[in-house]
Amino acid sequence: MKTAHKYRAYPSKEELEILNRQMFLSKELYNLLLEKSKEYYKNTKKTLTQYRMNVWLTQIKKESPEFNEIYSQALQNVSKRISDAYKSFFRRCKEKKLGKKIQAGFPRHKKFVSSLTYPQSGFKIERKRVELSKIGRINFVNHRDIEDKIKTCSIKKTKSDEWYITFSVEKEDKPFVSNGKEKIGLDLGLTDYATLSNGQKIENPRILNKHIKRLKRKQRKISSKVKGSQNRKKAVKRFARYSEHISRIREDSLHKLSYVLVHSYSFIAHENLQIQNMQKNHRYARSIGDASWGTLISFAHYKAGSAGCETVGVNPRDSTQECSRCHNIKKGSEKLTLTDRLYHCNNCGLTMGRDENSGIVIKKRGLDKSIPTTSGQGESHAFGDIVRPQLQEADVGELGTIRGVSR
Ligand SMILES: [Zn+2]
Known part of the structure; x- marks a missing residue:
């Protein structure tokens, strides 16, 4: 079972600058990829694969080296967000056809991106800090140790400029033993x-x-x-x-x-x-x-x-x-x-x-x-x-x- 642990984080001034910059770049990348995928769909009528996105990503990184400021896997996560947006768009279209009263809005451009995700690697937990590759060692309130296997690490800014680090973990399925109560x-x-x-x-x-x-x-x-x-x-x-x-x-x-x-x-x-x-x-x-x-x-x-x-x-x-x-x-x-x-x-x-x-x-x-x-x-x-x-x-x-x- 997948679940998440969330902690308050306190990036330093320098880290804040880097984080904001990387989120700005993520937004730019998101909109770039979205534009490309729209065109691709219009010309080929083919569904987009993750592979195709990664090819574009390599291309974009060559043309605009500033994207290399972001950890490569966190960049790939941006393209995953787009394929997820498409997936949910197609799913909603299907549901709409089946008569559900919902709107199936096409994936839209983003005005801002407020989180970065490290899908597998590039992060390391120390006692009160988490080291994020290409960002720094960010202070966080480690109020509860994680025993399960960590899958991903995200850092997120709220609307009031507070920061949170979230680790998603895979919980081991243990055999169920009833507590015998009512x-x-x-x-x-x-x-x-x-x-x-x-x-x-x-x-x-x-x-x-x-x-x-x-x-x-x-x-x-x-x-x-x-x-x-x-x-x-x-x-x-x-x-x-x-x-x-x-x-x-x-x-x-x-x-x-x-x-x-x-x-x-x-x-x-x-x-x-x-x-x-x-x-x-x-x-x-x-x-x-x-x-x-x-x-x-x-x-x-x-x-x-x-x-x-x-x-x-x-x-x-x-x-x-x-x-x-x-x-x-x-x-x-x-x-x-x-x-x-x-x-x-x-x-x-x-x-x-x-x-x-x-x-x-x-x-x-x-x-x-x-x-x-x-x-x-x-x-x-x-x-x-x-x-x-x-x-x-x-x-x-x-x-x-x-x-x-x-x-
Ligand atoms: Zn009765």
Whole structure:
């Protein structure tokens, strides 16, 4: 499994100059190659190969020796970015033909490039520094050692001029050993951030709400400044810095929450998310973006294996309308609306909290898809017959609290 480790970096003044220069050159190269590939496609109607790109690259380097300032493999990565852009363009065209409502924009010229990638070699980690070939030895905050095999190294500048080094690593697949704990389903909602099939609720962090006023003020400041002025640039930077600050807090809290979840349960079923569709409903757009379930789910997936937890995504269709006991599905005027907080089944008489009900439905759907495990004692508990782990506020930190709800 591929995963990434990200660290804050502090390039020196000289290194900054080199980095900015190399990113400028990367942008130039990107646009040059894009132009060539467009022409090539127009004349030959052939798809572009990586080989063809590398031939051009050699040519370009001969004509414009300044590109030799960049490490050769980092240069090749620029051409890979173009073939990736084409690949995703063709994939989106195909999806569009199949009826998906998306736009398939042709790869476009770049105004700037904000990262450099060393795909295999050319970098070396020392204790608090990473040596990047043709750039220098850059200081970074090495807060966590990497044990797995490092595949690539990237250095990236954010919009507010902060620098980050990211190492992508290949994690070894270890045999799965279940932690034997309770199995749950996770219902993601707007009133509560999530409701577990055992009735526990995770409160909506609404982190953005706390900061939205300040963020909006910073945004207004931008529009009050003259376009193109230094003051406007400064205001843009302040705004970017603040939004990055907020997303860091959010990411951090999602890391903590996902950690708690995968260590408290042996099995987590969740809805397969289609956030993009949901965000079309504008009224909720901000709180959905803020809740960022997608990130939570992907963090949980990543942490699950080594914590002895299995995560399964299920089709969320009608999960709110289905009875968790008799599987009757409400139709027509019977259907629950957004404001109905209770589920009452007219078929079998079950009455329970709406989110908890759909949490159980999701759990059952997940268990149907689950791979049978040989280890752990957590086989098919009827829910409720084991001691529930009570998650503490302190465990979850910024993300609000998980509170137990008696049934
Ligand atoms: Zn029922």
